[in-house]
Amino acid sequence: MILLFKPFKVGDVINAQGHIGSVKEIQIFNTILKTPDNKTIILPNGGLSTGSMVNFSTEDKRRVDWTIGVGYGDDLDKARAVIQKLCDADERILTETPVVIAVAELADSSVNFTVRAWVKAPDYWGVFFDMNENVYKTFPNEGLNIPFPQMDVHVHKEG
The missing domain is CATH 3.30.70.100 (Alpha-Beta Plaits)
Structure with a gap:
Protein backbone atom coordinates (compact mmCIF):
# COMPACT_ATOMS: atom_id res chain seq x y z
CA MET A 1 0.00 0.00 0.00
CA ILE A 2 2.88 2.37 0.82
CA LEU A 3 4.48 1.78 -2.57
CA LEU A 4 1.12 2.20 -4.34
CA PHE A 5 -0.33 5.30 -2.62
CA LYS A 6 3.00 6.97 -1.76
CA PRO A 7 1.95 9.03 1.27
CA PHE A 8 5.63 10.01 1.66
CA LYS A 9 8.86 9.86 -0.30
CA VAL A 10 12.55 9.59 0.50
CA GLY A 11 13.65 12.82 2.19
CA ASP A 12 10.26 13.62 3.77
CA VAL A 13 10.10 14.13 7.52
CA ILE A 14 7.31 12.10 9.07
CA ASN A 15 5.89 11.28 12.48
CA ALA A 16 4.59 7.72 12.55
CA GLN A 17 4.19 4.99 15.16
CA GLY A 18 5.69 7.30 17.82
CA HIS A 19 8.83 8.16 15.83
CA ILE A 20 9.86 11.33 14.01
CA GLY A 21 12.51 11.17 11.34
CA SER A 22 13.58 11.70 7.77
CA VAL A 23 12.65 8.90 5.35
CA LYS A 24 15.92 7.38 4.15
CA GLU A 25 14.62 4.31 2.36
CA ILE A 26 11.29 2.72 1.43
CA GLN A 27 11.58 -1.04 1.11
CA ILE A 28 8.97 -3.69 0.32
CA PHE A 29 8.33 -4.60 3.96
CA ASN A 30 9.91 -1.72 5.93
CA THR A 31 10.57 2.00 5.84
CA ILE A 32 13.85 3.28 7.25
CA LEU A 33 13.91 6.61 9.14
CA LYS A 34 16.84 8.63 10.44
CA THR A 35 16.02 10.61 13.55
CA PRO A 36 17.37 14.12 14.16
CA ASP A 37 19.88 12.62 16.62
CA ASN A 38 21.06 10.13 13.94
CA LYS A 39 19.29 6.97 15.10
CA THR A 40 18.00 4.50 12.53
CA ILE A 41 14.37 3.49 12.97
CA ILE A 42 12.91 0.57 11.03
CA LEU A 43 9.13 0.79 10.70
CA PRO A 44 7.07 -2.08 9.29
CA ASN A 45 5.07 -0.90 6.29
CA GLY A 46 2.01 -2.81 7.51
CA GLY A 47 1.69 -0.50 10.50
CA LEU A 48 2.44 2.55 8.38
CA SER A 49 -0.32 1.69 5.94
CA THR A 50 -2.96 1.18 8.66
CA GLY A 51 -1.94 3.81 11.22
CA SER A 52 -2.02 7.57 11.27
CA MET A 53 0.98 9.57 10.15
CA VAL A 54 2.01 13.22 9.91
CA ASN A 55 4.09 14.24 6.89
CA PHE A 56 5.84 17.54 7.65
CA SER A 57 7.24 17.83 4.12
CA THR A 58 4.18 17.96 1.89
CA GLU A 59 3.54 21.70 2.23
CA ASP A 60 5.99 24.47 1.34
Missing part, protein backbone atom coordinates in the same frame (compact mmCIF):
# COMPACT_ATOMS: atom_id res chain seq x y z
CA LYS A 61 4.87 26.64 4.31
CA ARG A 62 4.35 25.88 8.00
CA ARG A 63 2.88 27.89 10.84
CA VAL A 64 5.14 28.47 13.83
CA ASP A 65 3.28 28.77 17.15
CA TRP A 66 4.66 30.24 20.35
CA THR A 67 3.23 30.85 23.79
CA ILE A 68 4.94 33.92 25.23
CA GLY A 69 4.16 34.89 28.80
CA VAL A 70 4.51 38.33 30.38
CA GLY A 71 4.13 39.25 34.01
CA TYR A 72 0.89 40.48 35.50
CA GLY A 73 1.18 44.26 35.66
CA ASP A 74 3.29 44.50 32.50
CA ASP A 75 2.03 46.73 29.69
CA LEU A 76 0.26 44.33 27.29
CA ASP A 77 0.25 46.82 24.42
CA LYS A 78 4.01 47.28 24.78
CA ALA A 79 4.54 43.50 24.92
CA ARG A 80 2.45 43.07 21.77
CA ALA A 81 4.45 45.81 20.02
CA VAL A 82 7.79 44.26 21.03
CA ILE A 83 6.70 40.82 19.79
CA GLN A 84 5.53 42.38 16.50
CA LYS A 85 8.84 44.21 16.15
CA LEU A 86 10.77 40.95 16.66
CA CYS A 87 8.60 39.20 14.06
CA ASP A 88 9.01 42.08 11.59
CA ALA A 89 12.80 41.93 12.02
CA ASP A 90 12.98 38.26 11.01
CA GLU A 91 13.01 38.17 7.21
CA ARG A 92 12.19 34.44 7.25
CA ILE A 93 8.68 35.19 8.55
CA LEU A 94 6.36 35.50 5.57
CA THR A 95 4.44 38.75 5.24
CA GLU A 96 1.52 37.73 3.01
CA THR A 97 -0.31 36.45 6.11
CA PRO A 98 -0.22 38.77 9.13
CA VAL A 99 1.36 37.52 12.34
CA VAL A 100 -1.28 36.74 14.96
CA ILE A 101 -0.51 38.08 18.44
CA ALA A 102 -3.39 37.56 20.87
CA VAL A 103 -3.84 37.29 24.62
CA ALA A 104 -4.74 33.63 24.95
CA GLU A 105 -4.66 32.90 28.67
CA LEU A 106 -4.63 34.51 32.07
CA ALA A 107 -2.47 31.81 33.64
CA ASP A 108 -1.36 31.28 37.23
CA SER A 109 1.88 33.23 36.91
CA SER A 110 1.64 35.00 33.56
CA VAL A 111 -0.50 36.58 30.90
CA ASN A 112 0.12 34.37 27.86
CA PHE A 113 0.16 35.53 24.28
CA THR A 114 -0.36 33.10 21.45
CA VAL A 115 1.87 34.12 18.54
CA ARG A 116 1.45 32.52 15.11
CA ALA A 117 3.56 33.23 12.04
CA TRP A 118 4.00 31.52 8.68
CA VAL A 119 7.42 30.51 7.35
CA LYS A 120 8.87 28.40 4.58
CA ALA A 121 9.01 24.81 5.82
CA PRO A 122 12.84 24.58 5.92
CA ASP A 123 12.97 27.73 8.11
CA TYR A 124 10.57 26.39 10.76
CA TRP A 125 13.00 25.35 13.51
CA GLY A 126 15.43 28.21 12.97
CA VAL A 127 12.64 30.78 13.33
CA PHE A 128 11.16 28.95 16.32
CA PHE A 129 14.44 28.79 18.27
CA ASP A 130 15.63 32.27 17.28
CA MET A 131 12.37 33.91 18.39
CA ASN A 132 12.57 32.22 21.78
CA GLU A 133 16.09 33.56 22.27
CA ASN A 134 15.21 37.02 20.96
CA VAL A 135 12.25 37.31 23.33
CA TYR A 136 14.45 36.25 26.25
CA LYS A 137 17.12 38.81 25.38
CA THR A 138 14.78 41.67 24.41
CA PHE A 139 12.03 41.62 27.04
CA PRO A 140 14.20 42.70 30.01
CA ASN A 141 15.65 45.60 27.97
CA GLU A 142 12.09 46.72 27.22
CA GLY A 143 11.00 46.55 30.87
CA LEU A 144 8.94 43.40 30.33
CA ASN A 145 9.10 40.47 32.73
CA ILE A 146 9.30 36.84 31.74
CA PRO A 147 7.45 35.21 34.62
CA PHE A 148 8.11 31.88 36.19
CA PRO A 149 5.88 29.85 38.51
CA GLN A 150 5.86 31.28 41.98
CA MET A 151 3.80 31.17 45.13
CA ASP A 152 3.15 33.90 47.66
CA VAL A 153 3.04 32.80 51.29
CA HIS A 154 1.24 35.01 53.79
CA VAL A 155 2.04 34.53 57.46
CA HIS A 156 -0.50 35.80 59.97
CA LYS A 157 0.32 36.19 63.62
CA GLU A 158 -2.54 35.42 65.96
CA GLY A 159 -3.24 37.39 69.08
Whole structure:
Protein backbone atom coordinates (compact mmCIF):
# COMPACT_ATOMS: atom_id res chain seq x y z
CA MET A 1 0.00 0.00 0.00
CA ILE A 2 2.88 2.37 0.82
CA LEU A 3 4.48 1.78 -2.57
CA LEU A 4 1.12 2.20 -4.34
CA PHE A 5 -0.33 5.30 -2.62
CA LYS A 6 3.00 6.97 -1.76
CA PRO A 7 1.95 9.03 1.27
CA PHE A 8 5.63 10.01 1.66
CA LYS A 9 8.86 9.86 -0.30
CA VAL A 10 12.55 9.59 0.50
CA GLY A 11 13.65 12.82 2.19
CA ASP A 12 10.26 13.62 3.77
CA VAL A 13 10.10 14.13 7.52
CA ILE A 14 7.31 12.10 9.07
CA ASN A 15 5.89 11.28 12.48
CA ALA A 16 4.59 7.72 12.55
CA GLN A 17 4.19 4.99 15.16
CA GLY A 18 5.69 7.30 17.82
CA HIS A 19 8.83 8.16 15.83
CA ILE A 20 9.86 11.33 14.01
CA GLY A 21 12.51 11.17 11.34
CA SER A 22 13.58 11.70 7.77
CA VAL A 23 12.65 8.90 5.35
CA LYS A 24 15.92 7.38 4.15
CA GLU A 25 14.62 4.31 2.36
CA ILE A 26 11.29 2.72 1.43
CA GLN A 27 11.58 -1.04 1.11
CA ILE A 28 8.97 -3.69 0.32
CA PHE A 29 8.33 -4.60 3.96
CA ASN A 30 9.91 -1.72 5.93
CA THR A 31 10.57 2.00 5.84
CA ILE A 32 13.85 3.28 7.25
CA LEU A 33 13.91 6.61 9.14
CA LYS A 34 16.84 8.63 10.44
CA THR A 35 16.02 10.61 13.55
CA PRO A 36 17.37 14.12 14.16
CA ASP A 37 19.88 12.62 16.62
CA ASN A 38 21.06 10.13 13.94
CA LYS A 39 19.29 6.97 15.10
CA THR A 40 18.00 4.50 12.53
CA ILE A 41 14.37 3.49 12.97
CA ILE A 42 12.91 0.57 11.03
CA LEU A 43 9.13 0.79 10.70
CA PRO A 44 7.07 -2.08 9.29
CA ASN A 45 5.07 -0.90 6.29
CA GLY A 46 2.01 -2.81 7.51
CA GLY A 47 1.69 -0.50 10.50
CA LEU A 48 2.44 2.55 8.38
CA SER A 49 -0.32 1.69 5.94
CA THR A 50 -2.96 1.18 8.66
CA GLY A 51 -1.94 3.81 11.22
CA SER A 52 -2.02 7.57 11.27
CA MET A 53 0.98 9.57 10.15
CA VAL A 54 2.01 13.22 9.91
CA ASN A 55 4.09 14.24 6.89
CA PHE A 56 5.84 17.54 7.65
CA SER A 57 7.24 17.83 4.12
CA THR A 58 4.18 17.96 1.89
CA GLU A 59 3.54 21.70 2.23
CA ASP A 60 5.99 24.47 1.34
CA LYS A 61 4.87 26.64 4.31
CA ARG A 62 4.35 25.88 8.00
CA ARG A 63 2.88 27.89 10.84
CA VAL A 64 5.14 28.47 13.83
CA ASP A 65 3.28 28.77 17.15
CA TRP A 66 4.66 30.24 20.35
CA THR A 67 3.23 30.85 23.79
CA ILE A 68 4.94 33.92 25.23
CA GLY A 69 4.16 34.89 28.80
CA VAL A 70 4.51 38.33 30.38
CA GLY A 71 4.13 39.25 34.01
CA TYR A 72 0.89 40.48 35.50
CA GLY A 73 1.18 44.26 35.66
CA ASP A 74 3.29 44.50 32.50
CA ASP A 75 2.03 46.73 29.69
CA LEU A 76 0.26 44.33 27.29
CA ASP A 77 0.25 46.82 24.42
CA LYS A 78 4.01 47.28 24.78
CA ALA A 79 4.54 43.50 24.92
CA ARG A 80 2.45 43.07 21.77
CA ALA A 81 4.45 45.81 20.02
CA VAL A 82 7.79 44.26 21.03
CA ILE A 83 6.70 40.82 19.79
CA GLN A 84 5.53 42.38 16.50
CA LYS A 85 8.84 44.21 16.15
CA LEU A 86 10.77 40.95 16.66
CA CYS A 87 8.60 39.20 14.06
CA ASP A 88 9.01 42.08 11.59
CA ALA A 89 12.80 41.93 12.02
CA ASP A 90 12.98 38.26 11.01
CA GLU A 91 13.01 38.17 7.21
CA ARG A 92 12.19 34.44 7.25
CA ILE A 93 8.68 35.19 8.55
CA LEU A 94 6.36 35.50 5.57
CA THR A 95 4.44 38.75 5.24
CA GLU A 96 1.52 37.73 3.01
CA THR A 97 -0.31 36.45 6.11
CA PRO A 98 -0.22 38.77 9.13
CA VAL A 99 1.36 37.52 12.34
CA VAL A 100 -1.28 36.74 14.96
CA ILE A 101 -0.51 38.08 18.44
CA ALA A 102 -3.39 37.56 20.87
CA VAL A 103 -3.84 37.29 24.62
CA ALA A 104 -4.74 33.63 24.95
CA GLU A 105 -4.66 32.90 28.67
CA LEU A 106 -4.63 34.51 32.07
CA ALA A 107 -2.47 31.81 33.64
CA ASP A 108 -1.36 31.28 37.23
CA SER A 109 1.88 33.23 36.91
CA SER A 110 1.64 35.00 33.56
CA VAL A 111 -0.50 36.58 30.90
CA ASN A 112 0.12 34.37 27.86
CA PHE A 113 0.16 35.53 24.28
CA THR A 114 -0.36 33.10 21.45
CA VAL A 115 1.87 34.12 18.54
CA ARG A 116 1.45 32.52 15.11
CA ALA A 117 3.56 33.23 12.04
CA TRP A 118 4.00 31.52 8.68
CA VAL A 119 7.42 30.51 7.35
CA LYS A 120 8.87 28.40 4.58
CA ALA A 121 9.01 24.81 5.82
CA PRO A 122 12.84 24.58 5.92
CA ASP A 123 12.97 27.73 8.11
CA TYR A 124 10.57 26.39 10.76
CA TRP A 125 13.00 25.35 13.51
CA GLY A 126 15.43 28.21 12.97
CA VAL A 127 12.64 30.78 13.33
CA PHE A 128 11.16 28.95 16.32
CA PHE A 129 14.44 28.79 18.27
CA ASP A 130 15.63 32.27 17.28
CA MET A 131 12.37 33.91 18.39
CA ASN A 132 12.57 32.22 21.78
CA GLU A 133 16.09 33.56 22.27
CA ASN A 134 15.21 37.02 20.96
CA VAL A 135 12.25 37.31 23.33
CA TYR A 136 14.45 36.25 26.25
CA LYS A 137 17.12 38.81 25.38
CA THR A 138 14.78 41.67 24.41
CA PHE A 139 12.03 41.62 27.04
CA PRO A 140 14.20 42.70 30.01
CA ASN A 141 15.65 45.60 27.97
CA GLU A 142 12.09 46.72 27.22
CA GLY A 143 11.00 46.55 30.87
CA LEU A 144 8.94 43.40 30.33
CA ASN A 145 9.10 40.47 32.73
CA ILE A 146 9.30 36.84 31.74
CA PRO A 147 7.45 35.21 34.62
CA PHE A 148 8.11 31.88 36.19
CA PRO A 149 5.88 29.85 38.51
CA GLN A 150 5.86 31.28 41.98
CA MET A 151 3.80 31.17 45.13
CA ASP A 152 3.15 33.90 47.66
CA VAL A 153 3.04 32.80 51.29
CA HIS A 154 1.24 35.01 53.79
CA VAL A 155 2.04 34.53 57.46
CA HIS A 156 -0.50 35.80 59.97
CA LYS A 157 0.32 36.19 63.62
CA GLU A 158 -2.54 35.42 65.96
CA GLY A 159 -3.24 37.39 69.08
